[in-house]
Amino acid sequence: HSVCGLVAHKFQDGHQLPASNCGSWWRPGQGAEGCLHAKYLLYDVNPPEGFNLRRDVYIRMASLVKTLRKEGDDWVLVLPPWGRLYHWQSPNLHQIRIPWGEFFSLTSLQANVPVIEYEEFIAENGGPFIDHVLVLQNYAEGWTDGKWEEKVDERPCIEKLMYSKDKHGYYRGWFWGYEETRARNVTCLSAQGHASVIAPVLQKNITATSVMLDRAETLLHDHYAGKDYWNTRRSMVFAKHLRLIGDNFRSRHLNSTDETDHTPYSEDWTRMKAKPGSAKGGPYLGVHLRRKDFIWGHREDVPSLKGAVKKIRSLMKKHKLDKVFVATDADDEEMKELKKLLPDMVRFEPSTEDLELFKDGGVAIIDQWICAHARFFIGTSVSTFSFRIHEEREILGFDPKTTYNRFCGDTEKECEQPTHWKIVY
Ligand SMILES: Nc1nc2c(ncn2[C@@H]2O[C@H](COP(=O)(O)OP(=O)(O)O)[C@@H](O)[C@H]2O)c(=O)[nH]1
Numbered sequence: 001h002s003v004c005g006l007v008a009h010k011f012q013d014g015h016q017l018p019a020s021n022c023g024s025w026w027r028p029g030q031g032a033e034g035c036l037h038a039k040y041l042l043y044d045v046n047p048p049e050g051f052n053l054r055r056d057v058y059i060r061m062a063s064l065v066k067t068l069r070k071e072g073d074d075w076v077l078v079l080p081p082w083g084r085l086y087h088w089q090s091p092n093l094h095q096i097r098i099p100w101g102e103f104f105s106l107t108s109l110q111a112n113v114p115v116i117e118y119e120e121f122i123a124e125n126g127g128p129f130i131d132h133v134l135v136l137q138n139y140a141e142g143w144t145d146g147k148w149e150e151k152v153d154e155r156p157c158i159e160k161l162m163y164s165k166d167k168h169g170y171y172r173g174w175f176w177g178y179e180e181t182r183a184r185n186v187t188c189l190s191a192q193g194h195a196s197v198i199a200p201v202l203q204k205n206i207t208a209t210s211v212m213l214d215r216a217e218t219l220l221h222d223h224y225a226g227k228d229y230w231n232t233r234r235s236m237v238f239a240k241h242l243r244l245i246g247d248n249f250r251s252r253h254l255n256s257t258d259e260t261d262h263t264p265y266s267e268d269w270t271r272m273k274a275k276p277g278s279a280k281g282g283p284y285l286g287v288h289l290r291r292k293d294f295i296w297g298h299r300e301d302v303p304s305l306k307g308a309v310k311k312i313r314s315l316m317k318k319h320k321l322d323k324v325f326v327a328t329d330a331d332d333e334e335m336k337e338l339k340k341l342l343p344d345m346v347r348f349e350p351s352t353e354d355l356e357l358f359k360d361g362g363v364a365i366i367d368q369w370i371c372a373h374a375r376f377f378i379g380t381s382v383s384t385f386s387f388r389i390h391e392e393r394e395i396l397g398f399d400p401k402t403t404y405n406r407f408c409g410d411t412e413k414e415c416e417q418p419t420h421w422k423i424v425y
Pocket residue numbers: 049050051052053087088288289290291326327328329360361363364365367382383384385386
């Protein structure tokens with residue numbers, strides 16, 4: 001644990017947590033071991049949501065913390081441990097209570113907004129107690145007069161509460177698999193609007209030191225694809241060990257290196273500013289083929305495997321690429337069919353030991369990293385997994401024509417292609 005006070009934290013906004021002199025963060029009575037943040041913002045997301053939408057919700061929460069800090073209080077964002085995700089189905093793997101540091105570079109995140117891991121929060125806070133959980137929800141009556149307005153109100157809970165009182169009067173709930181975590185109070189809040197609409201409530205109505213927003217996806221982006229959005233997105237640098245595995249795979253199986261591909265990467269995201277079009281990418285087609293729940297509903301914007309392979313072959317020919325890297329969540333049966341249709345495809349298939357080490361989340365990141373370095377990329381309609389690859393390629397400096405492409409359904413008529421979101425530096 002790095003309880004603040006033992007380790008100096010320096011944040012990009014100039015604010016620094018000193019190593020020994022705790023200044024205003026230190027509260028008497030909390031022990032001499034360290035200084036403390038004044039206010040902790042915790043959050044969680046609707047359980048069925050996957051990894052890549054959760055990454056999007058992080059951006060909204062980081063923006064909220066930036067707003068809260070403008071008023072002067074030393075708010076810090078507590079990173080919700082990863083786990084129990086529906087798509088993480090590898091057997092015999094214990095995939096809960098995974099800290100963010102296993103997937104992302106914490107120092108990179110911290111250069112954008114102050115963040116700490118949940119276990120650091122427990123240490124700083126002196127125990128697994130959260131003062132107040134606000135369960136976010138919409139308004140029971142919907143939008144009145146069909147008119148959109150931003151608002152927040154304390155309201156009775158609409159859905160059955162996912163928290164229950166124990167015999168000591170504390171609230172128990174999922175809390176990322178930390179069974180000993182308890183909340184002192186749980187109330188519901190109807191909210192409609194951008195993440196920062198609830199800033200005044202957190203600043204004025206709630207006096208608690210630690211506040212958790214559950215169902216945080218209820219709040220919208222403060223300014224989608226604006227400068228703050230991109231700063232936060234750029235700070236979400238993948239953990240170095242995962243990038244190294246991806247780079248190794250690129251060089252061994254795809255003849256792809258940063259030098260030959262013109263994709264130099266800086267460990268410090270604040271120094272990354274690649275010129276659009278400067279990246280060339282490795283000599284392979286990158287494919288993200290989303291299956292499972294995307295085909296069960298027989299959506300018309302998702303192709304059959306045959307249709308996808310036909311498109312892959314035509315793209316390889318058009319761009320004179322003789323290799324194709326495929327990232328997919330296809331089940332065993334579909335995988336067999338795909339291998340028959342596209343025997344020469346390259347895939348990242350981790351050994352049992354590697355899977356144990358990286359877990360399903362790490363393997364997905366490696367897939368994304370390899371797709372992000374392809375000369376040409378094609379993804380799946382409205383998949384946030386594909387969207388995160390678009391952003392990564394934008395950061396690396398690819399020509400948008402090589403990035404914002406998606407498969408069309410076999411019988412889809414108007415196959416609208418993904419939107420190009422340009423980085424604001
Ligand atoms: N390794 C790997 N996992 C994938 C791939 N596509 C989907 N998945 C898994 O399925 C999940 C999809 O959920 P999500 O991240 O919400 O993206 P979305 O549902 O496509 O918008 C991912 O987080 C991965 O766990 C893939 O190409 N490679």
